[in-house]
Amino acid sequence: MENKLRQIKSYGRTVAKALSENQKNDLINYVNSFDFDTFKNNYKKFILEIGFGNGENILKLATENEEYGIVGVDPFKNSCIKVIRDIQKLSIKNMCIFNDDVKNLDRLFGEKFFEKAYILFPDPWPKKKHNKRRLINEDFFKWLVTKVFGEIIFATDNLDYFESVLEFASKYVNVKRIEDGDQLIANTKYKQKAIAEGRKCNYAVFCV
Numbered sequence: 001m002e003n004k005l006r007q008i009k010s011y012g013r014t015v016a017k018a019l020s021e022n023q024k025n026d027l028i029n030y031v032n033s034f035d036f037d038t039f040k041n042n043y044k045k046f047i048l049e050i051g052f053g054n055g056e057n058i059l060k061l062a063t064e065n066e067e068y069g070i071v072g073v074d075p076f077k078n079s080c081i082k083v084i085r086d087i088q089k090l091s092i093k094n095m096c097i098f099n100d101d102v103k104n105l106d107r108l109f110g111e112k113f114f115e116k117a118y119i120l121f122p123d124p125w126p127k128k129k130h131n132k133r134r135l136i137n138e139d140f141f142k143w144l145v146t147k148v149f150g151e152i153i154f155a156t157d158n159l160d161y162f163e164s165v166l167e168f169a170s171k172y173v174n175v176k177r178i179e180d181g182d183q184l185i186a187n188t189k190y191k192q193k194a195i196a197e198g199r200k201c202n203y204a205v206f207c208v
Contacts, residue, residue, distance in 0.1 A: 023081045027099060030084045036108065039096050043069030046109075048117040048147070050074075050102050051135070055083035057120055057186040062087075062095045071114070073098040073105060102135075105147070112149040121190035124158035134161060138168040145172055145208055152206040153184055157194035162202040169206050178203040 019027075045068045052058040052072045062070045072095065074080055080099040087095055098105065125133045136154070144152060152173075156162050169175055178184065181203025185191065194201050 017078075019077060019081070023077075026084060027077060027081050030097070031099070034096060036096060039069060040109075043067070043094065045069070046071055046114050048073070048105075048114040050117065050119045051076075051122050052083060053079055053121075054189045055079070055086055056188045057118060058083065058095070059086055059090070059092070060186040061118075062092050063090070066094055068094060068115070070095040071098070071105075071109075072096070073100060073102045075099065075101055103143075106143070109147060111146050114148045115150040117144060117148045117152045118185070119152070120155045120185055120188060121157065121194070124156060124161045126158060126160070131164075136161075136165050141165070141169055142172060145206075148208045150208060152208060154204045154206065155181065155185060155191070155201060157190075157199040157201050159200070159202060162204070166204060169204075174207040176205040176207065178205060 047061055047065065047068050048071045049058045049061065050073055052074050053076075055072075058070060058072045061068075072083065074083075074097075077099055080097050084097055086092075087097070119136065122135045123133075125131060154162075154165060156165075166175055166177065181201065184203055184205070191201055
């Protein structure tokens with residue numbers, strides 16, 4: 001598992017455009033000042049979101065589940081800076097943000113650490129030759145299952161991606177295909193975009 005985990009790679013952009021000095025400083029100051037050990041000790045239950053985008057869902061999770069430690073990981077710097085600023089603006093205490101590849105959580109959080117994990121509208125890489133770039137492949141899923149003891153919530157508007165994930169996920173966990181999953185997650189930017197462009201949002205809950 002360890003060798004395969006090192007092969008997981010983020011193919012998407014890590015920054016949309018050049019960051020301002022204020023943005024860089026916000027990110028650096030957050031990383032340097034946040035005490036992850038204290039954060040872990042302050043909570044007994046944790047929820048993970050991988051690739052939180054504009055933060056609509058993870059901010060909702062934090063405000064509605066104050067007894068949980070909410071962990072967000074996204075390699076995209078612009079997303080992290082936006083959410084860090086939202087955390088500060090809203091005085092949210094129960095969230096930590098990683099501007100990193102999710103595989104590096106392996107060194108910080110033990111097995112069966114998260115009660116839930118969310119992966120919402122990851123890049124589908126729709127061209128067949130790019131399918132190998134998708135975040136959720138079988139090796140990644142097997143690794144994620146070792147970190148979660150409750151549920152993994154997955155959403156995508158790409159049916160091919162959805163079906164492929166359900167096929168290999170069913171080897172390891174119980175799969176619930178949710179026909180109307182709108183209440184499972186916040187009204188995120190990519191969810192709104194899919195609906196506006198006439199694409200069906202597909203939802204599944206993997207019971208670990």
